[in-house]
Amino acid sequence: MLKRLTEEQTARYREEGFVFPIRVMDEARAADYRRLLEEFEAAQGGPVSGALRNKSHLLFRWVDELMRDDAVLDAVEDLIGENILCWNTLFWIKEPQSEAFVSWHQDLNYWGLDTDDLITVWLALSPATLESGCMSVLPGSHREEMMPHADEYRDNNMLTRGQEISVEVDESKAAAMPLKPGEISIHNGRLAHSSSPNRSDDRRIGLSLHYMPTTTRQIIGDWDSAALVRGEDGYGHFTHTPRPVRDFDPATVAFHEKAADAVRDILFHGAEKVRQTL
Ligand SMILES: O=C(O)CCC(=O)C(=O)O
Structure with missing residues (x-):
């Protein structure tokens, strides 16, 4: 029995590789999370960037809380079953x-990650509109062969190595996924997607959360971590991440350093150069 999504939504996800918008909290709660983020940014004197963007559930207690939110996990469970790991939590701020x-x-x-069932949940903490550069996807591309990519390292590309699909993408077939604060989109890890610059006067703040079944293995890195967020892990392929008892809990900050380094090594595996991400 489905917990959160409708039959139509799960069918759409399987066919097209994405589903949106799904409201998981009201706008007031999303605004509270935005405030927590921006209080931290004001205190540190700049936006969250670099290593702080990755595995942020080890740094911010409220991100750990969001990652385990039942409204989010019920939707994820409807798509990949009840034993769920969260591999990464990643800020996307324009x-x-x-x-x-x-x-x-x-x-x-x-x-x-050796699974076809990797799910990205993208939560809007500010309006993600066509003007502010919401995500667009290529419906159905998750069901085709993976496309070739090339590392272009273009300025302002938020991706680590500026990787780009190196064959023509027919943008006339793309679908935009605008979201209001407190809504999520869900897309499959094989689905082609992109987003444009922010032409609005507000920040575009998103948090992506990457969920996968506990059967998943890491096949590039020798060591990797993930949070067990629901069910049981009968496989033990990932070291489970500890939970912060407060923001910047020293125990989880130390773990974050190792975990974020491991992700960085995986993302830059085989790359010609390593650069600081935006
Ligand atoms: O936030 C964006 O514009 C892109 C996010 C993205 O690529 C992802 O969540 O997989």
Whole structure:
């Protein structure tokens, strides 16, 4: 029995590789999370960037809480079953009127995860509109062969190595996924997607959460971690991440350093150069 999604939504996900919008909290709660993020940014004197963007559930207690939110996990369970790991939690912040963009790519090309059931939940903490550079996807592309990618390292590309699908993407077939604060989109890790610069006067703030079944293995890195967020892990392929008892809990900050380094090594595996991400 489905917990959160409708039969129509699960069928759409299987056929097209994405489903949206799904409201998982009201706008007021999303605004509270945005405030927590921006209080931290004000205190540190700049936006969350670099290693702090990755595995952020080890740094911010509220991200750990969000990652385990029942409204989110019920939707994920409807698609990949009840034993669920979260591999990564990653901020995607585009400043007002900024050039930051995301080129067309397929996540599973780079993550070393041997599953076709990788799910990205993208939660909007501010309006993600056509103007502010919401994500677009290529419906059905998750069911085709993975496309070739090339590392282009273009300025303002938010992806680690500026990876881009190196064959023509027919953008006339693309579907935009605008979201209001507190809504999520879900897309499959094989689905081609991208996003444009932010031409609005507000920040475009998203948090992506990458969920996978406990059967998944890491095939690029020797060591990797993930949070067990629901059910049981009968496989033990990933070291389970600890939970922070407060923001920047020293125990989880130490773990974060190792875990974020491991992700970085995986993402840059085989790359010609390693660069600081936006
Ligand atoms: O936030 C964006 O514009 C892109 C996000 C993305 O590529 C992802 O969540 O997989």
